[in-house]
Amino acid sequence: MADLKITDLHKYYGSTHVVKGVDLEIPAGEFTVLVGQSGCGKSTLLRTIAGLEDANQGSIEIGGQRVNDLPPRDRDIAMVFQNYALYPYMTVFENIAFGLRARRTPRAGIEPKVQRAARMLAIDHLLERFPRQLSGGQLQRVAIGRAVVRNARLYLFDEPLSNLDAQLRDEMRGEIKRLHQDLGKTMIYVTHDQIEAMTMADRIVLLRDGRIEQQGAPLELYERPATRYVAGFLGSPAMNFVPASLTAAGNALVVRTRDGTELALPPTRAETMAAHAGRPVVLGVRPEHMSRGGAGEARAGIVRHTVTIDLLQPTGARTYATFRLGDAPVVAELQAHDVSQPGERIELAFDMNRVVLIDPDSELVIAG
Amino acid sequence: MRSATRHRIKLALRLAAASAITLFFVFPIYWLFMISFKTADEIYSYPPTWWPGQIQFNSYAVLFKDGDATTVWNSFVVASASTVIAMFLGTLCAYAIARFRTGGDHLANWIISQRMVPPIAVVFPIFLLYVWLKLVDTYIGLILLYTAFNLPYVIWMMRGYILDIPRALEESALVDGCTRWQVLWKVVFPMCRAGLFATAIFTFVFAWNDFIFALVLTRTEVTTYTVQVTHYFGGQSNFWAKISAMSVLGTVPIFIIVGFMQRYLVRGMSLGAIKG
Numbered sequence: 001m002a003d004l005k006i007t008d009l010h011k012y013y014g015s016t017h018v019v020k021g022v023d024l025e026i027p028a029g030e031f032t033v034l035v036g037q038s039g040c041g042k043s044t045l046l047r048t049i050a051g052l053e054d055a056n057q058g059s060i061e062i063g064g065q066r067v068n069d070l071p072p073r074d075r076d077i078a079m080v081f082q083n084y085a086l087y088p089y090m091t092v093f094e095n096i097a098f099g100l101r102a103r104r105t106p107r108a109g110i111e112p113k114v115q116r117a118a119r120m121l122a123i124d125h126l127l128e129r130f131p132r133q134l135s136g137g138q139l140q141r142v143a144i145g146r147a148v149v150r151n152a153r154l155y156l157f158d159e160p161l162s163n164l165d166a167q168l169r170d171e172m173r174g175e176i177k178r179l180h181q182d183l184g185k186t187m188i189y190v191t192h193d194q195i196e197a198m199t200m201a202d203r204i205v206l207l208r209d210g211r212i213e214q215q216g217a218p219l220e221l222y223e224r225p226a227t228r229y230v231a232g233f234l235g236s237p238a239m240n241f242v243p244a245s246l247t248a249a250g251n252a253l254v255v256r257t258r259d260g261t262e263l264a265l266p267p268t269r270a271e272t273m274a275a276h277a278g279r280p281v282v283l284g285v286r287p288e289h290m291s292r293g294g295a296g297e298a299r300a301g302i303v304r305h306t307v308t309i310d311l312l313q314p315t316g317a318r319t320y321a322t323f324r325l326g327d328a329p330v331v332a333e334l335q336a337h338d339v340s341q342p343g344e345r346i347e348l349a350f351d352m353n354r355v356v357l358i359d360p361d362s363e364l365v366i367a368g
Numbered sequence: 369m370r371s372a373t374r375h376r377i378k379l380a381l382r383l384a385a386a387s388a389i390t391l392f393f394v395f396p397i398y399w400l401f402m403i404s405f406k407t408a409d410e411i412y413s414y415p416p417t418w419w420p421g422q423i424q425f426n427s428y429a430v431l432f433k434d435g436d437a438t439t440v441w442n443s444f445v446v447a448s449a450s451t452v453i454a455m456f457l458g459t460l461c462a463y464a465i466a467r468f469r470t471g472g473d474h475l476a477n478w479i480i481s482q483r484m485v486p487p488i489a490v491v492f493p494i495f496l497l498y499v500w501l502k503l504v505d506t507y508i509g510l511i512l513l514y515t516a517f518n519l520p521y522v523i524w525m526m527r528g529y530i531l532d533i534p535r536a537l538e539e540s541a542l543v544d545g546c547t548r549w550q551v552l553w554k555v556v557f558p559m560c561r562a563g564l565f566a567t568a569i570f571t572f573v574f575a576w577n578d579f580i581f582a583l584v585l586t587r588t589e590v591t592t593y594t595v596q597v598t599h600y601f602g603g604q605s606n607f608w609a610k611i612s613a614m615s616v617l618g619t620v621p622i623f624i625i626v627g628f629m630q631r632y633l634v635r636g637m638s639l640g641a642i643k644g
Contacts (some may be wrong), residue, residue, distance in 0.1 A: 053544070072543045073546060087537065087555065088559075089559070089561075102545035103545040
């Protein structure tokens with residue numbers, strides 16, 4: 001049974017329509033990430049699920065029960081807030097125990113539960129401290145402890161890592177994911193960071209302007225985006241978009257960019273896309289789907305094209321090389337030593353099996 | 369001049385200035401206390417005696433014997449009761465205005481404008497009203513009036529303190545299982561404790577120091593000490609010993625309260641100062 005079912009949810013702030021008809025079902029035990037740019041309504045959606053905001057229309061069911069009219073405390077949820085929301089006048093122990101006390105857990109039951117949660121998060125040595133004596137990472141652990149100490153049906157995370165520095169964020173990301181694996185609870189996690197979404201989620205729900213743009217497993221969204229927006233949102237560096245047209249050349253279909261470069265589609269894709277021949281398209285190609293072609297590689301769909309590199313950005317393991325294709329800048333992710341200096345002309349192998357073609361009018365990815 | 373010497377002179381000047389200013393402000397209080405300990409002869413002696421020849425408490429003994437000292441108790445009763453009521457109601461109002469936007473954007477401004485009304489302008493209409501309601505010369509009457517006068521102040525101040533509390537702290541408590549009332553008790557009050565104390569002190573002091581309302585609205589039963597002091601100003605002569613002793617009785621409780629609450633007072637005032 002779905003732990004959370006949202007049907008046609010709308011939320012207005014005054015006359016601003018923030019959530020514009022969201023339908024969502026989240027199965028028990030799943031880690032779902034709501035991701036999108038700021039202002040897309042993801043936090044509002046989460047807060048509406050929590051009951052901190054009232055839904056203007058639509059229904060929210062938690063564990064099969066409609067909760068629209070229930071106050072937050074009766075929704076069987078636990079929530080972690082962006083700014084930790086710890087009480088400065090209470091010790092770490094009391095902060096973690098707060099929810100248990102509020103729900104009148106028998107006194108004897110509190111201590112072991114707090115201890116267990118604290119051990120799980122490696123903060124058991126901090127229980128007697130006050131929040132002001134802790135570092136940002138420790139504060140976030142305590143905030144998570146406050147949530148996991150309770151046996152809630154639904155765990156909500158509202159951008160919990162956005163106040164941490166990069167290294168700590170990577171670390172906590174892993175910990176939250178491990179926590180989910182250990183507890184097996186249904187978790188909904190809001191972030192604007194696509195890397196957090198990709199690395200943590202069982203399922204990503206990508207929101208745009210108050211609506212769900214696409215949802216699915218991370219790799220599913222990454223490899224088969226439904227729209228240009230999704231294709232561009234996930235992945236770093238982002239997918240390259242090159243204006244082009246789809247042209248029939250005998251039995252084959254080629255993507256022709258504005259400088260006349262022709263990149264042929266593999267026969268299987270040519271068949272399914274034949275209907276689009278003669279139309280303008282946007283070629284979407286991910287940086288890692290171009291490589292310094294090895295001489296022997298001749299798989300179907302691998303197309304070679306010589307380009308002039310005009311910018312190099314080595315990251316250590318990989319090097320980002322920028323060149324122009326048509327009139328668009330394109331970033332390719334190459335091996336560290338594939339290119340030695342800007343201005344170099346190299347032959348790149350484009351994996352045309354993996355590129356996406358987008359209809360420039362509807363911005364939808366063309367299937368096939 | 370060597371810089372160390374210059375530094376020392378600067379410090380000395382500063383200390384001298386600070387001492388002079390302190391002396392200037394403390395002297396009237398010192399004089400008040402001294403008069404209350406003096407004999408009648410000493411009070412009128414010229415040149416004045418700076419320190420009484422012999423500390424004596426006769427003036428106080430008289431006040432207690434005549435029952436005049438109970439006016440301090442009256443002041444205490446009306447000031448504390450109105451403070452408690454105004455703090456309770458005012459904080460709830462402030463919470464509603466701050467968190468639920470009750471009354472929209474301008475209710476808070478409208479409320480504080482009520483505080484600007486000069487007491488003298490309303491005291492006689494209120495007197496007539498109180499005659500009709502039979503509230504003249506009763507505890508209830510004064511308590512109601514002080515509560516009404518202090519409410520706008522409490523609402524305005526507490527609204528500021530509440531707005532300073534991060535909303536997430538309350539939301540987190542709501543999710544964790546608290547009702548709104550529990551949120552108030554467990555989160556809002558502890559978070560603005562300094563503000564609560566600071567506001568309560570000012571509220572208490574307003575009622576404690578009030579003269580005009582008490583003068584018009586009391587007769588004999590609940591006369592407050594401020595009114596009682598004026599009874600010692602006679603047509604022929606002034607009873608300086610009683611005046612000073614009664615004034616001391618009225619001052620000491622405030623000293624004690626502020627002494628205990630100083631910690632909160634300073635923090636509370638600076639807390640409110642951060643957010644305008």
